[in-house]
Amino acid sequence: MSQAVHTMSFMDLTLGALPLDLVLLGIITWQTVSGARRGLARVALRLAGMVVGGFAAWLAIPWVVTLGGNGATRIAMVMIVGLGLVVIGGCIGGAIGRSIGGVLERVRLGTVNRLLGAVAGLLASSLMIGLVSSAVSGIGAPWLTQALSSSRVVTVIDGLMPSSLRSTATLWGQSAIDEGLPWVVEALGGVSQEPSLPQVDLETPQLTQAAKSVVRISGPAYACGQEQTGSGFVISDDRVVTNAHVVSGVSEPVVEVPGKPAKSGRITYFDPKADLAVIDVDGLGAPVLPLASAAAVGRGTQGAVQGYPGGGPFTSGPASVMAAGTVDFSGSGPRDVLTLAANVQPGNSGGPLITTDGEIAGVVFAKERSVSNVGYAIPLSDLKPVVQKAPGLTATVSSGSCTTG
Numbered sequence: 001m002s003q004a005v006h007t008m009s010f011m012d013l014t015l016g017a018l019p020l021d022l023v024l025l026g027i028i029t030w031q032t033v034s035g036a037r038r039g040l041a042r043v044a045l046r047l048a049g050m051v052v053g054g055f056a057a058w059l060a061i062p063w064v065v066t067l068g069g070n071g072a073t074r075i076a077m078v079m080i081v082g083l084g085l086v087v088i089g090g091c092i093g094g095a096i097g098r099s100i101g102g103v104l105e106r107v108r109l110g111t112v113n114r115l116l117g118a119v120a121g122l123l124a125s126s127l128m129i130g131l132v133s134s135a136v137s138g139i140g141a142p143w144l145t146q147a148l149s150s151s152r153v154v155t156v157i158d159g160l161m162p163s164s165l166r167s168t169a170t171l172w173g174q175s176a177i178d179e180g181l182p183w184v185v186e187a188l189g190g191v192s193q194e195p196s197l198p199q200v201d202l203e204t205p206q207l208t209q210a211a212k213s214v215v216r217i218s219g220p221a222y223a224c225g226q227e228q229t230g231s232g233f234v235i236s237d238d239r240v241v242t243n244a245h246v247v248s249g250v251s252e253p254v255v256e257v258p259g260k261p262a263k264s265g266r267i268t269y270f271d272p273k274a275d276l277a278v279i280d281v282d283g284l285g286a287p288v289l290p291l292a293s294a295a296a297v298g299r300g301t302q303g304a305v306q307g308y309p310g311g312g313p314f315t316s317g318p319a320s321v322m323a324a325g326t327v328d329f330s331g332s333g334p335r336d337v338l339t340l341a342a343n344v345q346p347g348n349s350g351g352p353l354i355t356t357d358g359e360i361a362g363v364v365f366a367k368e369r370s371v372s373n374v375g376y377a378i379p380l381s382d383l384k385p386v387v388q389k390a391p392g393l394t395a396t397v398s399s400g401s402c403t404t405g
Helices: 002-016 020-036 042-065 072-108 109-138 142-150 150-160 163-176 207-211 380-392
Strands: 214-221 226-237 237-242 254-256 266-271 278-279 302-307 315-329 333-341 352-355 361-369 374-378
Touching: 020 072, 020 150, 020 333, 042 072, 042 361, 072 142, 072 333, 109 150, 207 302, 207 352, 214 237, 226 302, 226 361, 226 380, 237 380, 266 380, 278 380, 302 361, 302 374, 315 374, 333 361
Parallel strands: none
Antiparallel strands: 214 226, 214 254, 226 237, 237 278, 266 278, 302 315, 302 352, 315 333, 333 374, 352 361, 361 374
16 A cells, blocks of 8 residues: 555656646757757857856846845746846847858858757757756755656756756755755864865765665745755655754755655654754655664764755765764854764755764764864764654644744
8 A cells, every 4th residue: 555655646746747848848849940940050159148148147146135035036036037147148149140150051051050050959958957957946845846856857857967067056046045054153162274084985885875865855934035955864764854954944845865756744853952853754765774883983983974065966075073072162052063074065964974884973964164174963862862753753843943144
């Protein structure tokens, strides 16, 4: 019965993405035919104009975000300005390309120009779909995230796109998104010099397997007019742990397992003091990560920080424990933490510190404000009690109040 329910849920999501796939295929077909009709010169210069427009949008969006408004208004403003500048740039480039295309026709290179134009139209439309989907997938709107993650067209394009382009697009989308605070802290009397990152093989079977259990979490915090994103990991069947600050003020977090459709979840545990939360996600279908032995985690322990900095794509970075014990943080007081040599970024919050054996050593929750490559993780002593009670947590609880930056 459970398998049937999970299969039906996947089919529903796939069918729900069918209209989006049809629209995207229509756009790709239209652009390919249009490219054949217009020729390479016009398509290439139109694409160049769109790139210039995209750069202008990248410069303009931070200013647009400062105009305020609630979450939905801010997202709409960002998308209108961003897409508007891209379209304007494309129109200007296309007009220049039209003149050059006329010259090519007169020198009998029209057939080659049109053939290459079809290829350029196919590539340009696919690239634009990939960039836009990467930019908006972390916004945290359940219907939008689920539709994009279930789209066959988006999945294929995303798999073919260079990771550097996906990262750039995601960071562009993050201009209108907040991870949720606090994720930057300052330790009193802590590490004073930037540490060197350890040499860790991130492609081992253990770390590769662990990555299958690390999820992206996003959702709107309407009271603060912001969209929040972070990471999490599977601690028991259909249960995900993350930082409380990632989901603070979020009523319906969206959880994405690598390679699977996004799902909406319910918050069943929320402890802002410990900065831990548990999300119940029906039919999650991801493997459970085991806990490391507390005695095996201490100074010198090496592993990886895994998660979705900036809202994606998935990243695994080397990490080592520099110290385990009490740290006094400015503004929040002392707490037991693992001090890490790691490159922790917005969106890593809630993700796991994984040992080289593929086991959970802690929960990443912040980076150091004053020193680069220093992060902090919640130790197993705080995490283990939550993991033990997680399977029995079924009632939805309040996610508290969000915090604006």
